[in-house]
Amino acid sequence: MRRGNVKQILLITDGCSNHGEDPVAMAALAAAQNITVNVIGVMDETVMDQEAMNEIENIASSGNGVSQVVYAQQLSHTVQMVTRKAMTQTLQGVVNKELQQILGKKVSMEELPPEQRGEVMEVVDELGETVALEILILVDLSASMKPKLPTVKEALLDLSISLNSRIGDNEFSVSIFPGKKDETECILDWTPRLQSLSSIFPKLTTGGLTPTGPAIRAALQSFKTGSSRLRESYRDEEGFYDETGV
Numbered sequence: 001m002r003r004g005n006v007k008q009i010l011l012i013t014d015g016c017s018n019h020g021e022d023p024v025a026m027a028a029l030a031a032a033q034n035i036t037v038n039v040i041g042v043m044d045e046t047v048m049d050q051e052a053m054n055e056i057e058n059i060a061s062s063g064n065g066v067s068q069v070v071y072a073q074q075l076s077h078t079v080q081m082v083t084r085k086a087m088t089q090t091l092q093g094v095v096n097k098e099l100q101q102i103l104g105k106k107v108s109m110e111e112l113p114p115e116q117r118g119e120v121m122e123v124v125d126e127l128g129e130t131v132a133l134e135i136l137i138l139v140d141l142s143a144s145m146k147p148k149l150p151t152v153k154e155a156l157l158d159l160s161i162s163l164n165s166r167i168g169d170n171e172f173s174v175s176i177f178p179g180k181k182d183e184t185e186c187i188l189d190w191t192p193r194l195q196s197l198s199s200i201f202p203k204l205t206t207g208g209l210t211p212t213g214p215a216i217r218a219a220l221q222s223f224k225t226g227s228s229r230l231r232e233s234y235r236d237e238e239g240f241y242d243e244t245g246v
Helices: 023-032 050-062 072-103 114-130 143-163 194-199 212-225 228-235
Strands: 004-013 036-043 067-071 132-140 170-177 185-191
Touching: 004 072, 004 143, 004 212, 023 036, 023 050, 023 212, 036 050, 036 072, 036 143, 050 067, 050 212, 067 072, 072 143, 132 143, 132 212, 143 170, 170 212
Parallel strands: 004 036, 004 132, 036 067, 132 170
Antiparallel strands: 170 185
16 A cells, blocks of 8 residues: 555534635535545534534535534544544545556445455554644634634644654644634644644634635645645655545
8 A cells, every 4th residue: 555645624613604605615626636624513502503514514525524513522532533534534535446446346345355344444544543644724713613712722732642643744734714814814834743722722812704615715725835844755755645646
């Protein structure tokens, strides 16, 4: 199996987009660029917003990603679970493509005999620990997110600890929407150390519209112009693939 890197957008939001491009269309654009869009919906336990939940599911589906709706107190565990589940899903897609090339026909892991399927899943698990991960985190800072920000910060720091225990390289970036001056603002440029957030989050303020679509569009641009360190380190490696590419 060839080494490479997995690219993910992790969107943390609690409400419906109400400004700019359609976030579902932007998620589809991300998927076309081999960037998975995963969405965690942070909901108020006393309010059930079906429109918001539908949008969360549709963005993730369009972005070939994973979605999960949680209450704020469940966020920390969910951030780690969604990130790892999405990585496994991506790597399974890579393995399926390789199986098709090897066997010369359309076949998926689910069609393999149980013993062979188990062996392939061991490879997927190993890849999940060794591939390089590029993850851009988008945090909704619209007014309704104010009481949830402390939990979001704790969840991201827990995610950093979890992912930094992997063998593979990690590269993080964090953007918020809306920003102070623009629809989206990068608050942490690409770095392997997500712990830097501990000094940034207390200074953040909430309010304004919810430009989810523009935020995803800006994230795609960030993958093109930033995150160069990992791409440089893997560019010359034989068998480089770009998430679902082979």
